[in-house]
Amino acid sequence: MLWLGFALLTLAALGFLAWPLLRTRRRAAAGRRAHDLAVYRAQLAEVEQDAARSGISAAEAAAARLEIQRRLLRADVADGPAGETAAAPSPASGRLIRIATIAVLLLVPLVGGGLYLDLGRPDAAQFDRTLARAQAEHDRQLRSQTETLIARLRERLEADPGRADGWLLLARSLLTTDQAAEAVDAAGRVIALQPDNAEAYALRGEAQTLAADGSVTPAAQQDFQKVLQLDAQHPGARYYLGLARQQAGDNRGAYDDWRALAADSPADAPWLPTITARLRELAPRLGIALADAVPAPRPAEAAQDTAPGAPGPDQAQVQAAQQMSPEERTAMIRGMVDRLAEKLKAEPDDVDGWLRLARARDVLGDHDAAREALQQAVTRQPDRVDARMALAFNLAGPTVKSRAPLPAEAVAQFKAVLEQEPNHAQALWFVGRAAYEAGDKAGAARYWKQLLAQLPPDSPEAKELSDRISSLTQ
Template sequence: MISLPLFAAFALMTAFAALAVLWPLSRVRATRAARDADLAVYRDQLAEIARDAKSGRLPKAEAEAARIEVARRMLAADAAREGAAAEDPGRAKWRRRAAAVFAMVFVPAFAAGLYGVLGNPAIPGAPLAERLAAVPDRSDVAILVRRVEEHLQKTPNDGQGYEILAPIYLRLGRPEDAARAYAEAIRILGPSAMRHSARGEALVVASDGLVTADAARAFADALALDPDEPRAAYFLGLAAEQDGRKEDAARIWGQLLARAPADAPFRPLVVAALARVGGAAPAAPAAAGPGPGAADVAAAASMSTDERNAMVRGMVARLAARLESEPNDIDGWLRLVRAYGVLGDRDKATEALKTARAAFKDNAEALGRLDAAEKELAPRAGSGDKG
């Protein structure tokens, strides 16, 4: 039920709205008085023109033109006054009353009926302050973003907060805010190829697909830290294409494809871009498998079972050690996860997936490949003996 104070407030608002409609309808007499005043002014102007013409201060031609103009305005005002006077007073009064009844009765009644159909007075109020204080629903992204923004206002040196917020800004269609958040993350946490590349992409989205000079510098900084960062290479090739340097674009994209794995998810996009500038895509390299090379297989043929297991575990340990210092190698992480799966080390495989996801938390393509590797791991990890 609607409380009495709220009902009184609604009634007062309705009265003010009706008054705003009815007030102009009650000003007929004021309008007529204004027209009579205009006619009096025009008569004074005609008398003044006649005096100036008689005294010679106003030439005859100019006096005649001024007299005609004032007479025209006078006739128009007089015609308007006659039209108002010719109106039936009773009929005009009836129209005003009908409009008043409609504004005072039918408009509120229609609003109440519409609220009865669409409204729900049982729903409690939800002020913004209470919604921010409550535990937000996961689907209420705006509240979550506001929470993080308020946290960053209090702790402006929380680089992780900026790094978490930046990709959310980008998905919400706020690329300028995403670029600023990535810049703050770089300032606080230090530069990395992933952060520079992500900031450059946000700048490209903000400029409607144009690789600006600022974005190109971000991509160049990313490649300086990691020459194999594919996103930076792709967008630098796009910058060359937009500048009309098709040969440079073909060279950049060709080099990117030459070092990209055969199953890299970005290969179709780069191949299409390369064809657009008239370049030929190099042959895709063979997909690297998790097992040892040909020389390792030949050496393992003469080993005992324990020796072979020791050799494989040594190779896996070296790969894990390398990934600690080079965590941006997604193919290396995939090989490590598969190797742990073959060895039956489910716990190590899970830990490797967790570490890899942390390293590629802003790369949707890499996360998708890690998810696929985890699905492959489930049946494989249970088939081996751990140890």
């Protein structure tokens, strides 16, 4: 059905191109015939005038009138080029126009379609959609399982209400499933049992904010301020207090709070993209250049190395970095990342360190250096699936979401993951995709059938994947 629509659109477009060509000769013929008729009628009128003035004899007038009427009749009944004078478009010209028109109608779709089939991939747009839907179905199942676990946890807490860890887990779970009002009560039970639990105050403040449709209420602000009394660097409390300032109209205060949080955050912090977007949104309102709106974050490894002498910056260095130019801050970060690399030379079996280094290199845009770090991690611990998947995606680069075929080295890593986890969903999808790209439809069907077995039978993702597998055998 989709291709039928494309064909109809192509024909419509070609029709607009061909119509002027087909009409050109007709318009020329019609214009020539109208001109001749006008001339002959004018000549006939002149003859009548000359005869009335006795300028010519009656016999001469009759002969002239007969000849002009004969020509007028001939021009009036003529149809197209056959009836026109020698000045009209020739038959050869008409044939040339028809040949050009046919060439346009045939060559445009044939050449365009051939190039698309050779260079394009008609089905690539749906390649990753099946995996995305499978992930969505997985998320729905996870939510259902979470709700079941919440019900069981409630039962246990009714029997043993003095378990602060249970109430904290319940508060997190309720917040995850968008039950903010219930999460407020659960976090309150934790605070009643443990008045100095910073995480409980943070959870209750966040739940109060979500229950108020994103508005940081005074009660939520009190909870976040209490969090900072217990943990001055808590990122969630710092973010929400900045949001409260913005909601109160204090854009400058919000910007300063968020900029300080960004400067204190490691480069791989999950909240950093949100903070960055907020800073870029406020900067134009405050007359701050976008190039200076976001401070350089700490490298990813700095959050992990907190012992004395570790390569991460101390508070004095962080404050000094805020006074640096963007180039100077980048140089400082590179220096710390390089120190982590030197540390790993002395401790090469630190796989987590290699993964941190890879993330930091990626943040700096050094994807080749990140690949080298990932290869070190995989070499040191070959059974580390997360390291192999990270290396596979690094090797694949933009082909993961484009129509270009996956690189062979990335496919090799996906296959290595399947050797360790034969039912790894992402690896099954990409190895199947690679087989399809190589023309191995049987191989693609085999991997995708294995993936299909993991999907709920009645889910839309299962149906789409099943249809795709069926198309491979046609």
